[in-house]
Amino acid sequence: xxxxxxxxxxxxxxxxxxxxxxxxxxxxxxxxxxxxxxxxxxxxxxxxxxxxxxxxxxxxxxxxxxxxxxxxxxxxxxxxxxxxxxxxxxxxxxxxxxxxxxx
Amino acid sequence: xxxxxxxxxxxxxxxxxxxxxxxxxxxxxxxxxxxxxxxxxxxxxxxxxxxxxxxxxxxxxxxxxxxxxxxxxxxxxxxxxxxxxxxxxxxxxxxxxxxxxxxxxxxxxxxxxxxxxxxxxxxxxxxxxxxxxxxxxxxxxxxxxxxxxxxxxxxxxxxxxxxxxxxxxxxxxxxxxxxxxxxxxxxxxxxxxxxxxxxxxxxxxxxxxxxxxxxxxxxxxxxxxxxxxxxxxxxxxxxxxxxxxxxxxxxxxxxxxxxxxxxxxxxxxxxxxxxxxxxxxxxxxxxxxxxxxxxxxxxxxxxxxxxxxxxxxxxxxxxxxxxxxxxxxxxxxxxxxxxxxxxxxxxxxxxxxxxxxxxxxxxxxxxxxxxxxxxxxxxxxxxxxxxxxxxxxxxxxxxxxxxxxxxxxxxxxxxxxxxxxxxxxxxxxxxxxxxxxxxxxxxxxxxxxxxxxxxxxxxxxxxxxxxxxxxxxxxxxxxxxxx
Numbered sequence: 001x002x003x004x005x006x007x008x009x010x011x012x013x014x015x016x017x018x019x020x021x022x023x024x025x026x027x028x029x030x031x032x033x034x035x036x037x038x039x040x041x042x043x044x045x046x047x048x049x050x051x052x053x054x055x056x057x058x059x060x061x062x063x064x065x066x067x068x069x070x071x072x073x074x075x076x077x078x079x080x081x082x083x084x085x086x087x088x089x090x091x092x093x094x095x096x097x098x099x100x101x102x103x
Numbered sequence: 104x105x106x107x108x109x110x111x112x113x114x115x116x117x118x119x120x121x122x123x124x125x126x127x128x129x130x131x132x133x134x135x136x137x138x139x140x141x142x143x144x145x146x147x148x149x150x151x152x153x154x155x156x157x158x159x160x161x162x163x164x165x166x167x168x169x170x171x172x173x174x175x176x177x178x179x180x181x182x183x184x185x186x187x188x189x190x191x192x193x194x195x196x197x198x199x200x201x202x203x204x205x206x207x208x209x210x211x212x213x214x215x216x217x218x219x220x221x222x223x224x225x226x227x228x229x230x231x232x233x234x235x236x237x238x239x240x241x242x243x244x245x246x247x248x249x250x251x252x253x254x255x256x257x258x259x260x261x262x263x264x265x266x267x268x269x270x271x272x273x274x275x276x277x278x279x280x281x282x283x284x285x286x287x288x289x290x291x292x293x294x295x296x297x298x299x300x301x302x303x304x305x306x307x308x309x310x311x312x313x314x315x316x317x318x319x320x321x322x323x324x325x326x327x328x329x330x331x332x333x334x335x336x337x338x339x340x341x342x343x344x345x346x347x348x349x350x351x352x353x354x355x356x357x358x359x360x361x362x363x364x365x366x367x368x369x370x371x372x373x374x375x376x377x378x379x380x381x382x383x384x385x386x387x388x389x390x391x392x393x394x395x396x397x398x399x400x401x402x403x404x405x406x407x408x409x410x411x412x413x414x415x416x417x418x419x420x421x422x423x424x425x426x427x428x429x430x431x432x433x434x435x436x437x438x439x440x441x442x443x444x445x446x447x448x449x450x451x452x453x454x455x456x457x458x459x460x461x462x463x464x465x466x467x468x469x470x471x472x473x474x475x476x477x478x479x480x481x482x483x484x485x486x487x488x489x490x491x492x493x494x495x496x497x498x499x500x501x502x503x504x505x506x507x508x509x510x511x512x513x514x515x516x517x518x519x520x521x522x523x524x525x526x527x528x529x530x531x532x533x534x535x536x537x538x539x540x541x542x543x544x545x546x547x548x549x550x551x552x553x554x555x556x557x558x559x560x561x562x563x564x565x566x567x568x569x570x571x572x573x574x575x576x577x578x579x580x581x582x583x584x585x586x
């Protein structure tokens with residue numbers, strides 16, 4: 001299973017110049033609740049997925065009003081720093097979109 | 104029932120809106136028109152250089168509609184974070200545009216201009232006194248970073264705007280302001296709930312982005328009442344749904360339930376989103392929890408000058424050899440420019456079709472200091488080797504892009520001349536590089552442009568992103584102009 005099978009939004013974006021945030025908005029409340037209780041995204045699994053350190057994950061936050069899960073991490077470099085690849089941080093969702101899991 | 108109608112014409116001043124939507128908004132007899140003009144999203148260049156990221160013509164077009172309507176109806180028009188970043192140059196540009204519009208349309212009015220620039224000495228003094236708090240994961244600013252910054256601005260809260268409204272000034276333009284406050288200041292003045300007013304402002308600052316289908320260049324109306332607010336899109340193609348509004352609450356935020364701002368936290372833990380009519384949503388339960396008063400400081404400083412070259416290849420043998428080629432080019436630069444110290448330049452190769460987009464698997468070393476250590480600041484992969492060598496795993500030619508790869512050579516150096524010279528050298532070396540297995544011996548690169556290299560201008564980085572303990576009014580003087 002991939003997130004594209006059960007979510008209508010999978011996106012990334014800067015949250016200020018020093019943080020990057022990922023939003024998954026699930027198709028419905030049932031799927032959202034099942035996904036959260038399955039603990040598919042944990043600090044450990046997300047750190048592996050993005051090859052980052054667990055301590056750089058600032059929060060994994062369910063938000064029921066939007067049937068959404070938010071993951072906020074330390075941006076690898078501050079936005080626009082030399083060596084930048086994605087000033088707005090809006091195209092960093094690929095690993096999340098392609099993640100495979102049992103559901 | 105007591106209510107306040109707040110019209111937000113567009114997500115960023117200058118992004119535009121359909122005239123029909125604006126008229127539909129004015130037909131609802133709004134008590135105020137407000138617009139946010141800024142963002143840190145486009146990166147540090149705009150704040151650092153004083154240039155505006157939104158075009159002058161677009162800004163003038165939007166402002167003309169808003170000014171004429173506000174003056175005709177005798178309602179406030181509040182513009183926040185003028186010019187995109189809100190430093191003195193940005194504010195000045197938008198004030199000039201307003202003067203032009205006033206002259207061209209024979210409008211005469213009083214305008215309050217509230218700058219948000221913070222003197223370097225003020226920040227240094229605050230740093231010494233322990234009145235600066237870091238905003239993790241941004242680092243605590245150092246004395247050197249403060250001194251090297253070109254523009255330092257602070258995000259004002261609602262109070263400086265309230266001060267202008269209390270003088271009965273209707274047209275207000277500010278430097279850097281916390282995004283929601285231009286929408287919520289009048290409501291706070293009139294005694295509406297601060298939590299609801301700020302939450303409504305937080306949504307209205309992006310105008311119709313919170314509707315579905317979303318748009319950054321269309322109007323939205325917020326109706327604030329005693330214990331809730333209602334959101335209404337003003338284009339019949341769009342509507343507000345609980346999903347679209349709740350989803351927007353997540354957008355660009357670290358934590359959707361706790362939003363930090365000047366003087367406190369907006370707490371959404373008990374917020375509910377309820378579909379009202381088919382097109383409108385009602386929001387309740389958001390609270391403002393007062394805390395110590397801090398304002399957010401933002402600054403940028405110059406790192407150097409950039410030259411870029413754009414090229415591409417369709418040769419899978421070449422693509423496979425790119426890591427080796429790049430390593431070799433770096434060595435040839437050192438061998439050819441023997442006077443060059445490693446701190447004089449930074450070179451990066453962005454390889455599109457294979458690895459040009461991802462920020463991951465890359466780790467920065469210490470950030471560079473101005474004019475120093477450019478080459479110490481190189482991206483390293485997880486195993487600490489040079490990314491340009493080990494990052495790529497090109498056993499197979501990439502499927503995306505039909506086996507093509509685009510290459511941007513990005514050089515930042517202390518001077519424009521040096522960045523041009525190094526970019527030119529890297530480009531010509533790459534063009535004729537004799538890599539292993541090469542069969543295409545006439546040239547390695549397809550250039551879409553002549554000239555192939557482009558002046559990328561000044562390069563900046565964010566240098567201060569921290570909190571300053573402050574009185575709500577002390578850093579935001581009010582200037583009143585009669586136009």
